[in-house]
Amino acid sequence: MARSISKKSKIINTLVAGFIGFLMFFPILWIVVLSFKTEENAIRAPLEILFSSGWTMESFQTVQARSDYLKHFSNSVIISLGSTALALIVAVPAAWSMAFVPSRHTKNVLMWMLSTKMLPPVGVLVPIYLLFRDFDLLDTRFGLTIVLMLINLPIIIWMLYTYFKEIPGEILEAARMDGASLREEIIYVLTPMAIPGIASTVLLNIILAWNEAFWTINLTAAKAAPLTAFITSYSSPEGLFYAKLSAASIMAIAPILIMGWFSQKQLVRGLTFGAVK
Amino acid sequence: MATKASRSSARLMISPAVILLLGWMLVPLCMTVYFSFLYYNLLQPGTTSFAGWDNYYWFITDPSFTDAIKNTLFLVAGVLFITTIGGLGAALLLDKPMFGQGLIRIMVIAPFFVMPTVSALVWKNMFMNPVNGIFGQIVTGFGFPPIDFFGQYPLASITFIVSWMWLPFATLILLTALQSLDQDQLEAAEMDGASWLNRFWYIMLPHLARAITVVILIQTIFLLSVFAEILVTTNGGPGTATTNLTYLIYVSSLLQFDVGMGSAGGVIAIILANIVAIFLMRMIGKNLDA
Amino acid sequence: MGRIQLKDVQKTFGNVEVIPPLNLEIEDGEFVVFVGPSGCGKSTLLRLIAGLEDTTSGNIEIDDIDATDLPPAKRSLAMVFQSYALYPHMSVRKNIAFPMKMAKIDLETQNTKVEAAAKSLNLTDYLDRKPGQLSGGQRQRVAIGRAIVREPAAFLFDEPLSNLDAALRVGMRLEIMDLHKKLETTMIYVTHDQVEAMTMADKIVVLQDGRIEQVGSPLELYHTPKNKFVAGFIGSPKMNLIEGIEAKKLNASTIGIRPEHIKMSKTEGLWKGTVGVAEHLGSDTFIHIHNTGLLEMMTVRISGDVQVKHGEAIYLTPEKNKIHCFDAVGDRIL
Numbered sequence: 001m002a003r004s005i006s007k008k009s010k011i012i013n014t015l016v017a018g019f020i021g022f023l024m025f026f027p028i029l030w031i032v033v034l035s036f037k038t039e040e041n042a043i044r045a046p047l048e049i050l051f052s053s054g055w056t057m058e059s060f061q062t063v064q065a066r067s068d069y070l071k072h073f074s075n076s077v078i079i080s081l082g083s084t085a086l087a088l089i090v091a092v093p094a095a096w097s098m099a100f101v102p103s104r105h106t107k108n109v110l111m112w113m114l115s116t117k118m119l120p121p122v123g124v125l126v127p128i129y130l131l132f133r134d135f136d137l138l139d140t141r142f143g144l145t146i147v148l149m150l151i152n153l154p155i156i157i158w159m160l161y162t163y164f165k166e167i168p169g170e171i172l173e174a175a176r177m178d179g180a181s182l183r184e185e186i187i188y189v190l191t192p193m194a195i196p197g198i199a200s201t202v203l204l205n206i207i208l209a210w211n212e213a214f215w216t217i218n219l220t221a222a223k224a225a226p227l228t229a230f231i232t233s234y235s236s237p238e239g240l241f242y243a244k245l246s247a248a249s250i251m252a253i254a255p256i257l258i259m260g261w262f263s264q265k266q267l268v269r270g271l272t273f274g275a276v277k
Numbered sequence: 278m279a280t281k282a283s284r285s286s287a288r289l290m291i292s293p294a295v296i297l298l299l300g301w302m303l304v305p306l307c308m309t310v311y312f313s314f315l316y317y318n319l320l321q322p323g324t325t326s327f328a329g330w331d332n333y334y335w336f337i338t339d340p341s342f343t344d345a346i347k348n349t350l351f352l353v354a355g356v357l358f359i360t361t362i363g364g365l366g367a368a369l370l371l372d373k374p375m376f377g378q379g380l381i382r383i384m385v386i387a388p389f390f391v392m393p394t395v396s397a398l399v400w401k402n403m404f405m406n407p408v409n410g411i412f413g414q415i416v417t418g419f420g421f422p423p424i425d426f427f428g429q430y431p432l433a434s435i436t437f438i439v440s441w442m443w444l445p446f447a448t449l450i451l452l453t454a455l456q457s458l459d460q461d462q463l464e465a466a467e468m469d470g471a472s473w474l475n476r477f478w479y480i481m482l483p484h485l486a487r488a489i490t491v492v493i494l495i496q497t498i499f500l501l502s503v504f505a506e507i508l509v510t511t512n513g514g515p516g517t518a519t520t521n522l523t524y525l526i527y528v529s530s531l532l533q534f535d536v537g538m539g540s541a542g543g544v545i546a547i548i549l550a551n552i553v554a555i556f557l558m559r560m561i562g563k564n565l566d567a
Numbered sequence: 568m569g570r571i572q573l574k575d576v577q578k579t580f581g582n583v584e585v586i587p588p589l590n591l592e593i594e595d596g597e598f599v600v601f602v603g604p605s606g607c608g609k610s611t612l613l614r615l616i617a618g619l620e621d622t623t624s625g626n627i628e629i630d631d632i633d634a635t636d637l638p639p640a641k642r643s644l645a646m647v648f649q650s651y652a653l654y655p656h657m658s659v660r661k662n663i664a665f666p667m668k669m670a671k672i673d674l675e676t677q678n679t680k681v682e683a684a685a686k687s688l689n690l691t692d693y694l695d696r697k698p699g700q701l702s703g704g705q706r707q708r709v710a711i712g713r714a715i716v717r718e719p720a721a722f723l724f725d726e727p728l729s730n731l732d733a734a735l736r737v738g739m740r741l742e743i744m745d746l747h748k749k750l751e752t753t754m755i756y757v758t759h760d761q762v763e764a765m766t767m768a769d770k771i772v773v774l775q776d777g778r779i780e781q782v783g784s785p786l787e788l789y790h791t792p793k794n795k796f797v798a799g800f801i802g803s804p805k806m807n808l809i810e811g812i813e814a815k816k817l818n819a820s821t822i823g824i825r826p827e828h829i830k831m832s833k834t835e836g837l838w839k840g841t842v843g844v845a846e847h848l849g850s851d852t853f854i855h856i857h858n859t860g861l862l863e864m865m866t867v868r869i870s871g872d873v874q875v876k877h878g879e880a881i882y883l884t885p886e887k888n889k890i891h892c893f894d895a896v897g898d899r900i901l
Contacts, residue, residue, distance in 0.1 A: 010376060013370070014376045014381075017371060017381050020367060021381040022384065024444070024445070025387050028388070028391065030403060030404075043409040045415075046414055090297060093291070093294075096287075098287075100287075111562055113294070114561065116298050118498050118550060119547065119550065120543075122502060122504070122523040122527060122542075123306075124305035124308075125531070125539070126530045126536050126539050126540050127304070127308035127309050129530070129531065130308075150298070157294060168650060170648045170649075171653070173646075174648060174654075177644065177645060178665050178669055178717065179666055179669035188665075188668075210392065211391075213394055214504050214505065217394075218527070218531060227392065228392050228393070231392070231394040231398060232508065234398055235398060235509040241402075242402060245398060246399075246403070257387060257390050260387065267449060268450055268453045271495065272491050272495060
């Protein structure tokens with residue numbers, strides 16, 4: 001608007017929006033607070049928790065001392081990174097060909113790929129479980145990585161496709177005119193221009209894989225369980241556990257919160273399948 | 278742009294993805310359909326036999342099925358209602374000029390990035406627990422009896438938690454769509470004498486209609502599959518009070534090991550999801566042409 | 568070096584024949600302009616020559632070698648795109664050097680040539696900047712520099728000046744013409760702007776619907792257009808094309824007379840009309856005459872200092888030997 005916005009209305013907006021934001025963010029804030037308390041203090045009245053109880057690192061230490069916590073953390077890391085990497089290997093060529101050498105089938109193929117993401121996982125729970133059992137893939141990181149790759153593949157292909165389409169075709173033609181072979185075209189021109197898009201896609205998919213809570217719970221037991229499944233052990237605990245749950249939760253979600261900060265735009269692009277610009 | 282040379286290499290490059298996804302879809306899908314017509318229980322090996330439509334019949338006529346459908350409907354509709362209206366409000370708010378917009382946006386978006394198991398447990402214990410949770414403590418502090426959220430209103434509690442997680446998604450989408458609205462249109466309307474309400478109703482809302490539809494469709498598809506939140510808070514109970522269709526199938530398949538029945542349920546879930554997916558695909562298809 | 572022949576070159580997209588079989592010869596060192604309205608196939612033709620599209624049938628020979636199946640890289644051609652198509656992640660230096668890098672030329676030679684090209688294009692101060700930091704005109708020069716270092720048999724220009732503002736366009740036009748004089752390499756230039764075509768070309772190829780309507784020097788096309796289409800396309804403002812009785816008087820279906828070949832008088836003349844809108848360019852004035860009974864609106868050029876009033880009655884006389892005659896099909900009657 002051409003008129004200057006009054007400072008007063010800006011302040012009001014900030015207060016109202018800030019309040020809403022605070023409310024939304026509060027649970028996360030609260031478990032940060034609780035993670036630094038002892039179990040006894042963690043169940044007191046909120047004001048007491050904030051102002052009249054000590055701060056301690058003991059919950060973090062207890063959780064970390066459980067040797068399985070680090071193992072589950074590394075499981076999460078491995079399957080998130082692994083499934084994303086595997087998916088990239090398959091997705092980059094596919095997205096390349098659909099973006100730069102489209103045929104009249106391209107649109108249909110793309111839509112079909114997206115539709116596989118809309119399959120409710122519970123619909124194939126039984127066969128996947130049985131297949132995994134028969135092939136000794138249950139409770140293996142490898143098996144989980146494969147599944148996560150497959151369920152996120154459509155999104156990765158889709159996002160890469162949209163990023164590739166944004167690269168002006170003329171620049172690739174210029175490379176061809178400049179004497180570049182297909183390989184040289186991809187290495188020297190396409191990839192450098194696509195790196196930001198690829199990075200965004202990787203970021204979003206690490207987040208999606210890290211937070212996936214259906215297959216990671218149903219296909220794992222003690223060995224390969226990532227953090228999503230591990231946290232379920234706190235659903236029926238013995239004794240006081242708020243501080244430990246908080247500490248464990250903070251450690252589980254912190255990496256993703258940070259990555260999420262950078263991924264807002266990618267989220268819209270990746271999860272609305274282009275239906276919203 | 279395409280020449281003969283690139284076309285054949287293109288086909289080669291797309292085939293791994295197509296083959297993998299084809300396999301991923303067809304193989305388990307066919308197996309599910311196949312199993313749904315069998316009497317097949319993992320606890321009773323060797324008694325597998327053809328069941329015809331029995332599994333479907335028993336699955337649908339079981340009272341827990343009706344409960345599951347009702348619960349699924351409640352959960353999906355509830356979350357959609359809260360997130361669409363809340364998301365719209367938040368988007369309209371965040372679109373306004375303010376200080377520290379970046380920070381506030383992050384705070385509003387953050388819940389979406391918290392893994393579902395953590396969200397559910399944190400809400401159930403630290404907030405909704407009538408004795409030790411914040412809500413209970415505050416209310417008791419004022420002398421009122423605390424509400425046992427999960428005891429008295431388990432499904433509503435889960436709906437609330439899931440709404441908290443998905444509100445950021447709706448907000449982000451609607452905010453993005455809102456920001457693509459031409460400022461000129463709004464200014465022209467203002468000059469034509471339209472109040473804020475008029476501008477909202479006649480200009481903003483129609484522009485957002487498409488985005489709202491997308492939000493609803495995509496969320497519906499994912500909300501039909503809510504699972505982890507139920508698992509860690511109530512295990513579907515008490516009774517079947519918080520069992521949705523997904524959880525019901527899970528119980529059948531992995532707890533009762535009734536492969537036949539679970540598969541029949543799975544087929545039903547797939548059909549339901551497909552109905553929504555068809556509408557969504559149409560919207561996506563329209564955009565791909567653009 | 569730089570002789571290009573198109574033999575029965577045809578291009579179909581799906582079911583649509585965009586370019587029916589076409590023949591064209593381009594001599595070494597010529598500055599050829601492909602011109603025509605939107606959709607006439609001029610860019611497609613250029614891309615066929617470049618190798619960015621495959622011909623559906625026919626042959627393309629470059630320096631008497633059949634290049635029809637050769638990929639663009641091997642045709643020894645360089646192209647300047649309408650959008651410049653610079654590599655955004657590379658500096659100007661690397662952009663210009665890229666073709667040499669692909670040709671595996673040693674670094675020292677690369678550097679020498681880049682410096683030379685930059686000097687001749689006034690880019691020396693910008694060598695280490697990225698394209699995003701340059702103005703439109705500078706980017707255009709980088710694109711040209713990149714083409715020059717390839718030392719191609721021919722340069723291909725695809726509407727290179729369309730994205731520049733008017734003043735810049737005139738300047739760049741002259742620079743390209745200078746370049747042509749200096750390098751003496753064949754240049755094929757595509758534009759929809761007939762002014763560019765007229766001022767720059769040795770030879771103009773006028774295209775419509777994929778067909779060559781006429782090939783010739785600018786003045787040839789201006790003074791002896793082969794058909795109505797060329798007559799109406801070349802020359803701005805357009806030639807006045809008149810049908811009816813006046814044309815029949817000269818045994819033609821249509822006659823044409825250019826605005827500058829009509830004499831205007833306030834007292835007497837062959838045709839009568841009323842003055843409509845007048846476009847004052849300073850040096851000339853173009854007036855639009857209505858109610859002649861011959862044409863909806865006739866355009867006449869008069870000297871800039873003559874005064875006419877809107878609505879005034881006016882008399883027009885065409886110069887007899889400057890009248891073009893066209894038959895029923897639209898072809899020129901000799």
